[in-house]
Amino acid sequence: EVQLVESGGGLVQPGGSLRLSCAASGFTFSSYWMHWVRQAPGKGLVWVSRINSDGSSTSYADSVKGRFTISRDNAKNTLYLQMNSLRAEDTAVYYCARDLDPKPEYYFDYWGQGTLVTVSS
Amino acid sequence: DIQMTQSPSSVSASVGDRVTITCRASQGISSWLAWYQQKPGKAPKLLIYAASSLQSGVPSRFSGSGSGTDFTLTISSLQPEDFATYYCQQANSFPPHTFGQGTKLEIK
Numbered sequence: 001e002v003q004l005v006e007s008g009g010g011l012v013q014p015g016g017s018l019r020l021s022c023a024a025s026g027f028t029f030s031s032y033w034m035h036w037v038r039q040a041p042g043k044g045l046v047w048v049s050r051i052n053s054d055g056s057s058t059s060y061a062d063s064v065k066g067r068f069t070i071s072r073d074n075a076k077n078t079l080y081l082q083m084n085s086l087r088a089e090d091t092a093v094y095y096c097a098r099d100l101d102p103k104p105e106y107y108f109d110y111w112g113q114g115t116l117v118t119v120s121s
Numbered sequence: 122d123i124q125m126t127q128s129p130s131s132v133s134a135s136v137g138d139r140v141t142i143t144c145r146a147s148q149g150i151s152s153w154l155a156w157y158q159q160k161p162g163k164a165p166k167l168l169i170y171a172a173s174s175l176q177s178g179v180p181s182r183f184s185g186s187g188s189g190t191d192f193t194l195t196i197s198s199l200q201p202e203d204f205a206t207y208y209c210q211q212a213n214s215f216p217p218h219t220f221g222q223g224t225k226l227e228i229k
Contacts, residue, residue: 044221062217106153106213108157
């Protein structure tokens, strides 16, 4: 059974940093591109970042470019999101999601349960 | 960036009704479109990908159509468990992989 379990969320002050983790199991993690998607309270879904299967290629939404870094450790079956210079508008539930196909196809077929990041003083 | 616009933003319907939700892309995306269902406090669930392909395990009352800039999600006969928020998402290879703003499907 495919499982994605996020951790690392919490309350952080503006300008602070946080690292999210997403532990994957039930599939060959190293074969799939992975994504982070966020959802501010009461708002819609926003794609944040993606990383290819071996970690050599990454992309970001303009809103987080230069502040967030996506990475992965295929030996540990874990995806990461390092978030620096956090702003109030980064407050959201952060989901990790698996790409539908190893090709990839940029659809998200499995999602974690989400981890809440709150940026507030 | 490609913008995705859903309509309506909310819709009220009854069990057994046929419901259609529309998604329009700001530029052509061929068939690179997905639909997701999200219930309160839960992660989204993939329903349809490649505009019309039904994800494994999703009931056949869900269907998708369209290509280019205009797409639809149809639920042929609403069931109680279908009341949720629905999002479209464009899957063009160039990021960002933008979502529509969502359509809330409520019980009439």
